[in-house]
Amino acid sequence: MKLGCKSGRAGRVEIQYKQSIWEHNRLRSRPWFQKDREGGGGVVRSKAKSLLGFPKPSSVGFVADVSASRRPNMATASVAFKSREDHRKQIELEEARKAGLAPAELDEDGKEINPHIPQYMSSAPWYLNSERPSLKHQRKWKSDPNYTTSWYDRGAKIHQADKYRKGACENCGAMTHDSKSCMERPRRVGAKFTNKHIAPDEKIETFELDYDGKRDRWNGYDASTYARVIERYESRDEARRKYVKTQQLKKLEEKNNNPNGEDGVSEEDEDDNEDDLRVDEAKVDESKQMDFAKVEKRVRTTGGGSTGTVRNLRIREDTAKYLLNLDVDSAHYDPKTRSMREDPLPDADPNEKFYGGDNRHRNSGQAMEFKQLNIHAWESFEKGQDIHMQAAPSQAELLYKNFKVIKENLKSQTKDTILEKYGNAANEEEFPRELLLGQSEREVEYDRAGRIIKGQETTLPRSKYEEDVYANNHTSVWGSWWKDHQWGYRCCKQLTRNSYCTGAAGIEAAEAAGELMKANIARKEAIGDMPPPVEEKRLATWGTDIPDDLVLDEKLLADALKKEDARKREVRDERKRKYNVKWNDEVTAEDMEAYRMKKVHHDDPMKDFLN
Incomplete structure (x- = not known):
């Protein structure tokens, strides 16, 4: 027999139980609409349940109910199959x-x-x-039908005993509380010892309140009790009205008894009394009883407005901005942000429009200044300056103010420079009237010879410079000669103003000087094309020019090279050096040349080929 196997009745029961489980799982895996060979899905399921030990169905109705429970509900519209x-x-x-x-x-x-x-x-x-x-x-379906909303019957009594009972209150004799919780006046001798004036028992009630009932502030409140408060206020108001009415009647009687202003009553006092009798509806204080003023009820009109006096209420009769234009293609209204950027009535008169869209506020007030501040912060950050509008707004605003001040200073400085250089035509003296009126639209006709036939001859404006005045023996005026972008005199061809005229000799001398200058320029250009001679100069070993006063002796240089080699050998054999040191502090030019020739440059790529 294998290990774990059972024999006898216990083994048969276990095998039968496993077979029933397998059969039940096999039958459950079939669809509900698939018919079984034995006749129906319900019969098969009932057979499986009987194998598992479930009670056998006693009627066919149970089988139908079980089979129907596997199907989806075909009566509801949400699950029914539709085409x-x-x-x-x-x-x-x-x-x-x-x-x-x-x-x-x-x-x-x-x-x-x-x-x-x-x-x-x-x-x-x-x-x-x-x-x-x-x-x-x-809807709520867990409501308790026995739940009651009644409350405690305050002050109700249920039973009054004739004599003291054991366990009752020692002070009043009631059974519903003890002496510590007694609310009656403490007696000198309690009811326990006197057996007189036994107090009745209070009515004790218990309620099972739900979640809302336990937290209801007004639970058990009787609204009819507020009628007493209303009655008290009404009686006080009625008394106040009577008092005010009597005061008004007294003032009217005094006024009628003194029609001529006797007993020192002036006209100003009468006007003050009349003003006191009139009660301004808009100035009635709510804390001082508003019923003295005549307040009309609010009456609705067809236009949506109201008539009458309504105190402490702001009447808004303006139309909502999303109702100004009911066209579907008009300005879009966002209900979440309550914004309408475009103008709902673009064709209306701007003077009559109350609302013109939210975009008109984007260019008003300090919006443009804030926009320029952001642009300045972005441009400064792109140019490498550490500035951020959101991280450090105060710093950004301060830098922008400094930038504007510097910009204005540069503008004013540039303006002053231009005015200083070119002058200001607006502030100068006015032009002469002859220059201003020198041209006109008058119609003038001339003949072939230039004579006026029709119209008035226009006076030609005269120059501000002196005309036909020859100074310093010149026969022509300054500006009659032009050469090399310079003005001069035509008579002597001089370019210096107010110079003395030299006549034909000056012209010949100027031509000779010009020819000589041209020859010199040509000679310099010819010399400049030839390269200068390069002098051969001996260079030192270390790559620099040898000074003129330095002459190296070849024999001394060879001895210096030998000494340098010996010195390097001594450095390598430093341990063999004696205590006595042989060295000379005199350094000659040959020694320096030998040192530089033997020196190893570690960065030189050819240093390995020197030795």
């Missing part, structure tokens, strides 16, 4: 109900179902077997 056409009609009907074109769906009680309720809320679960649409599954 494509039926589904399309259902969608169209729902859209029509949402748009208000079709009547809303009714539930079991005849109440309309809101078509905007989502399907996951309106559709009932399959296990409720609801054949008609309803919202009962969303």
Whole structure:
């Protein structure tokens, strides 16, 4: 026998139990609509349940119920199988109900179902077997029918004993509390010892309140008790009205008795008394009883306004901005931010419009200044300056102010420079009237010879310079000669103003000087093309020029090279050096030349080939 196997009755029971489990799992894996060979799915499931030890079905109804429980609920509209056409009609009907074109769906009680309720809320679960649409599954169904909203009967008494009872209050004799909790006046001798004036027992009630009932502030409040408060206020108001009425009558009687202003009563006092009798509706203080003023009730009008006196209430009769233009293609209104950027009435008169869109405020006030501040921060950051508008707004604003001050200073400095250089024509003296009126639109006709035939001859403006005045023996004026971008005199061809005229000799001398200058320029250009001679010069070993006063002796240089080699050998054999040192502090030019020739440059790529 294998290990773990059981024999006898216990083994047979275990094998039968495993077979029933296997059969049950096999039958459960089949679809609900698949028929079994034995006749039906319900019979098969009942057989499986009988194998597992479930009670056997006693009637066919149970089998049908079990088989039906496996199917989805075909009565509800949300689970029933529909064709494509039926589904399309259902969608169209729902859209029509949402748009208000079709009547809303009714539930079991005849109440309309809101078509905007989502399907996951309106559709009932399959296990409720609801054949008609309803919202009962969303309503509160765990309500206790025995729950009561009654409250304690305050001050109610139930029983009054004739004598003291054991366990009762020692002070008053009631059984519902002890002497510590007694609310009556402490007696000198308690009811326990006197057996007189036994107090009745209080009515004790217990309520099982729900979550809201335990937290209700007004639980047990009787609204009818407020009638006493109203009655008290009304009686006080009535007394105040009577008092004010009597005071007004007294003042009127005094005025009628003194029609001529006797007893020192002036006209100003009478006017003050009349003003006191009139009660201003707008100045009535609420804390001093407003019923003295005549307050009319608010009456609605057809235009949406109101008539009458309404105190402490702001009447807003302006139209909402999304109702100014009901056209669908007009300005868009965002209900989330309550903003309408565009103008809803672009064609209306701007002087009559109360609202012109939110965009008009973007270029008003300090909006442009803030925009320029942001632009300055961005441009400064791109140029390498550490500035950030959101991280350090105060720093950015201060830098922008300094930038504007510097910019204005540069502008003023540039303006002053230009005015200093070119002058200011606006502030100079006015031009002569002859220059201003030298040209006109008068019609003048001339003949072939230039004589005026028709019209008035216009006076030609005269120059501000002296004309036909020859100074320093010149026969022509300054500016009659032009050469090399310079003005001069034509008579002597001189370019210096106010110079003495030299005549033809000056012209010949100027031509000779010009020819000589041209010859010198040509000679310099010819010399400049030839390269200068390069002098051969001996270079030192270390790459520099040898000074003129330095002459190296070849024999001394050879001896210096030998000494340098000996010195390097001594450096390598430093351990063999004796205590006595042989060295000379005189350094000659040959020694320096030998040192530089033997020196190893570690950065030189050819240092390995020197030795």
